[in-house]
Amino acid sequence: MSDTVTTDLVTIDEIHAAARRIAGHALRTPLLPAPWADTAGAGSDADAQLWLKAELLQPMGAFKIRGAINAIAALDPAVRAGGVLAHSSGNHAQAVALAAKFFGIDAHIVIPDNAPPRKIAATEALGATVELVPLQQRFTRPLEIQAETGKPMIPPYDDRNVIAGQGTITLEIAEEAPDVAVILVPVSGGGLISGIAAAAAAVLPNAKVIGVEPELAGDAAASFAAGEKLTWKPEQTARTIADGLRTFSVGDLPWQHIRAQVHDIITVTEDEIRDATRQLTLRAHLASEPSGAVATAAHLHHSAQLPPGKRVAIVSGGNIDPAVLRDILS
Amino acid sequence: MSDTVTTDLVTIDEIHAAARRIAGHALRTPLLPAPWADTAGAGSDADAQLWLKAELLQPMGAFKIRGAINAIAALDPAVRAGGVLAHSSGNHAQAVALAAKFFGIDAHIVIPDNAPPRKIAATEALGATVELVPLQQRFTRPLEIQAETGKPMIPPYDDRNVIAGQGTITLEIAEEAPDVAVILVPVSGGGLISGIAAAAAAVLPNAKVIGVEPELAGDAAASFAAGEKLTWKPEQTARTIADGLRTFSVGDLPWQHIRAQVHDIITVTEDEIRDATRQLTLRAHLASEPSGAVATAAHLHHSAQLPPGKRVAIVSGGNIDPAVLRDILS
Numbered sequence: 001m002s003d004t005v006t007t008d009l010v011t012i013d014e015i016h017a018a019a020r021r022i023a024g025h026a027l028r029t030p031l032l033p034a035p036w037a038d039t040a041g042a043g044s045d046a047d048a049q050l051w052l053k054a055e056l057l058q059p060m061g062a063f064k065i066r067g068a069i070n071a072i073a074a075l076d077p078a079v080r081a082g083g084v085l086a087h088s089s090g091n092h093a094q095a096v097a098l099a100a101k102f103f104g105i106d107a108h109i110v111i112p113d114n115a116p117p118r119k120i121a122a123t124e125a126l127g128a129t130v131e132l133v134p135l136q137q138r139f140t141r142p143l144e145i146q147a148e149t150g151k152p153m154i155p156p157y158d159d160r161n162v163i164a165g166q167g168t169i170t171l172e173i174a175e176e177a178p179d180v181a182v183i184l185v186p187v188s189g190g191g192l193i194s195g196i197a198a199a200a201a202a203v204l205p206n207a208k209v210i211g212v213e214p215e216l217a218g219d220a221a222a223s224f225a226a227g228e229k230l231t232w233k234p235e236q237t238a239r240t241i242a243d244g245l246r247t248f249s250v251g252d253l254p255w256q257h258i259r260a261q262v263h264d265i266i267t268v269t270e271d272e273i274r275d276a277t278r279q280l281t282l283r284a285h286l287a288s289e290p291s292g293a294v295a296t297a298a299h300l301h302h303s304a305q306l307p308p309g310k311r312v313a314i315v316s317g318g319n320i321d322p323a324v325l326r327d328i329l330s
Numbered sequence: 331m332s333d334t335v336t337t338d339l340v341t342i343d344e345i346h347a348a349a350r351r352i353a354g355h356a357l358r359t360p361l362l363p364a365p366w367a368d369t370a371g372a373g374s375d376a377d378a379q380l381w382l383k384a385e386l387l388q389p390m391g392a393f394k395i396r397g398a399i400n401a402i403a404a405l406d407p408a409v410r411a412g413g414v415l416a417h418s419s420g421n422h423a424q425a426v427a428l429a430a431k432f433f434g435i436d437a438h439i440v441i442p443d444n445a446p447p448r449k450i451a452a453t454e455a456l457g458a459t460v461e462l463v464p465l466q467q468r469f470t471r472p473l474e475i476q477a478e479t480g481k482p483m484i485p486p487y488d489d490r491n492v493i494a495g496q497g498t499i500t501l502e503i504a505e506e507a508p509d510v511a512v513i514l515v516p517v518s519g520g521g522l523i524s525g526i527a528a529a530a531a532a533v534l535p536n537a538k539v540i541g542v543e544p545e546l547a548g549d550a551a552a553s554f555a556a557g558e559k560l561t562w563k564p565e566q567t568a569r570t571i572a573d574g575l576r577t578f579s580v581g582d583l584p585w586q587h588i589r590a591q592v593h594d595i596i597t598v599t600e601d602e603i604r605d606a607t608r609q610l611t612l613r614a615h616l617a618s619e620p621s622g623a624v625a626t627a628a629h630l631h632h633s634a635q636l637p638p639g640k641r642v643a644i645v646s647g648g649n650i651d652p653a654v655l656r657d658i659l660s
Contacts, residue, residue, distance in 0.1 A: 030360040035389055056615045057362055281655075285386040285648030287617045318615030322659045325611075329652045329659075
């Protein structure tokens with residue numbers, strides 16, 4: 001890759017600044033040993049031990065609060081006072097709603113009207129102004145609002161402040177597990193893995209950052225293998241149970257980070273995601289959503305494909321539909 | 331009460347010593363904010379905020395690892411080398427098994443043969459020697475083994491080293507939430523609340539320690555109200571879904587602590603326990619067992635009965651049967 005590209009990557013200074021901004025609002029999540037997941041005897045990696053970075057314990061239940069706070073904190077205070085705008089049907093909606101609440105400002109969130117009622121209710125419960133729109137207006141309507149009101153949009157992943165916020169996870173891992181060999185990270189739009197990899201390049205240079213995707217929404221893995229950013233069809237990515245990872249393509253800025261700083265991206269099957277969700281719930285006592293369990297699934301089911309040594313899996317979110325959890329426990 | 335009784339209570343020095351012994355083996359569990367559980371508008375206690383002490387994240391899934399490690403650490407090394415003995419069908423069995431593993435010694439665990447197969451398997455998976463006996467021999471058989479082998483018994487709660495180990499929870503709370511007003515604690519044999527109250531008397535003198543029991547196994551609440559230690563019938567306490575709290579009576583040493591240092595003991599209904607388990611799973615993303623959810627149930631459903639101010643609920647364990655969790659999520 002060219003130098004011009006690399007110089008645009010998020011820097012460790014930006015990530016340290018994000019850590020100062022989110023302190024006291026985002027949780028410093030625990031890094032939990034998972035001795036039940038030891039893969040001794042599972043091949044050449046007999047000594048691989050798993051630790052879980054429990055991002056699902058964040059208020060609102062996902063890592064996304066880190067990036068949302070940092071992006072809002074980075075706004076000009078006069079602009080910020082007028083409120084912010086976002087579109088999402090998932091954890092990003094709740095993250096922006098809660099982050100706006102911390103700053104005492106309004107969050108205007110555009111949600112497709114086919115989103116699950118419980119996600120809409122959760123976003124409203126955090127104090128946001130929710131606007132429901134037909135699915136086909138989910139990208140156009142926010143642009144209209146932006147043009148009308150001048151409110152700044154908080155993007156879900158293709159933004160250097162959002163990426164820097166997610167990167168604070170690595171700073172915490174580095175303090176508690178400086179000998180980590182592998183960090184396993186769920187990949188959707190790529191903001192989480194970009195931040196984690198950008199920070200690791202500076203503070204954990206020996207750790208390999210490896211992305212994990214559902215096989216049925218494996219656009220980033222396919223892109224990584226092909227060396228060019230590919231886009232999948234919505235009807236393809238919609239097949240996975242991991243509803244937070246159905247993004248069709250990683251963002252442009254995330255793609256630059258993935259190309260430059262990520263060691264590999266691998267995929268896991270639906271059965272493996274379900275098994276990991278079940279084991280996280282029953283053995284780690286973490287009620288993960290399927291999207292949050294893919295990194296753990298990689299350790300449990302693809303251990304031989306991964307480098308040996310101490311592994312950290314990001315358990316990225318916990319907002320699961322009770323009917324889905326019930327089914328997974330059957 | 332008489333001075334003779336009070337002087338036998340576990341001291342803060344014993345609890346500090348326990349903290350040094352368990353460091354690196356037991357987890358320093360996170361204290362998690364639970365803004366979703368704010369009881370604003372629920373009465374005179376409008377400002378009561380809940381924090382969760384997530385003991386279910388301990389390796390083996392419950393606080394009991396603290397007391398088990400401390401009790402084994404306190405043994406004479408020559409005696410300890412010969413292994414330890416315990417009887418339990420629940421979390422104490424797994425705690426002693428795991429603590430023995432940390433010390434590299436054998437744990438001989440006597441379990442009634444009607445115990446759930448998954449609990450037996452979990453204890454064996456931690457390396458213990460499990461002996462299944464008919465239910466009526468569960469107290470006599472361990473005594474026989476003790477007589478034959480001289481192995482020391484690790485009691486589940488009626489033991490000052492076990493109580494001191496559980497008391498380390500308060501030291502952690504005091505560092506992170508020195509302004510806590512109320513600590514809500516599940517009560518079974520009374521070891522957990524005794525340790526927490528003994529430490530609180532020294533390091534959090536303004537905090538009120540309040541026990542919580544299922545109404546259907548309310549022997550400790552009844553004892554507290556009566557001012558004398560009462561014993562319920564097994565067929566009474568067996569009615570609650572909170573299978574870790576079916577003890578018929580608190581222990582003698584715990585009773586001394588409860589009389590001297592506990593502010594109150596209240597009860598919660600089965601529906602309240604089920605609701606709290608559900609909310610912990612879906613909103614805090616902590617897959618609690620019903621026994622682990624009773625303290626949270628007290629905050630959610632009996633807020634007006636409790637003193638105002640910052641509350642910490644101990645989420646004591648997470649070893650739930652998947653069928654029970656499935657049912658609770660319905």
